[in-house]
Amino acid sequence: MDAVVQRVRTSWTKKSRGGSEAARRNAVPTACLLPPGLSSALHEAAMRESDSFEPRMQVRDLSAPGTILREVDGLLRVDPPEVSMFAMPRRNRRPPAVRLAPGQWLQWQINYRFVGSCDGAWSYRLETFNILYGPAMPDVFLGVPARCVDERRSLR
Template identity: 40%
Template sequence: MVVVQRIVTRWSKQSRGAAEATRRGALPTALPVPPAPEGAGPLLLHDVLLDEEAGYAPAETVAAHPLPARVAGLALDLREDGVLRVRSTPGFASYPIRRREESLFRLAPGHRGRYLANFRFTGCQCSARWWYEQWTVNVSHGVSPAVFPADGAAFDARADARVSLYGGPSRS
């Protein structure tokens, strides 16, 4: 089974300062994966939202999907040799704009990968409301039970697509 856990941390424009950044930095980057629903397909999506407006209390959903799939900003498919191919999907609703699908990593059975990304969203042209999101997407291919370590170094593959959202230099 493939398990995708996307943890989205969302905050407002007013909370960009160092104190709030420190608070967000202490939020989890991996959580226990709930049991799969009865008769779940080959892909389980555990989607978690940590929203500033809710005091960063986790709001979780679990859903089963067939493969290939487009979920949580990813395109996932199994190749004939059993390797899971993970790509980011295009997105036009935020900065940075992702104009094309990009390969992130490939996972052999028994491996885990982590994808990091961040975004700045605006409500619409008539709204001054901005918000920011940081995504930590953990992917497990055939690791049972799907346990994701908080330490990013413990993953077999990593892709970091984070950029500077506040106008400074890009992250390296």
């Protein structure tokens, strides 16, 4: 399967919920340049408040992209990303799968709130999945996607 998935994960705490820290968090990109020559791979970019939102990137194989990808009748079927059973808000109803033609890409965003098991402190995460069906140029995800799915909710 010729597909490239970029998973951009931004994590923060209460510290970055307001003021200048929130402005810094909101300036974090939801797409990054890909390494040159990347094909059929998962490109992960993690940006955490504890690292001053500096991106940590790695390339992995497509065995666990966080969503199910299948080729069906010449299209790439992208099922909704996996959600943590420990995250809020609950998502009992999920959007349907998206089908991409060769050369098209999708941006799927979903956010979460978690409660710490020891201290009860809340933490937050935004995951953005940029998914391309076909060969990738390094700047492919810096443009406008053919399809968008926004599952972001109010996190309180």
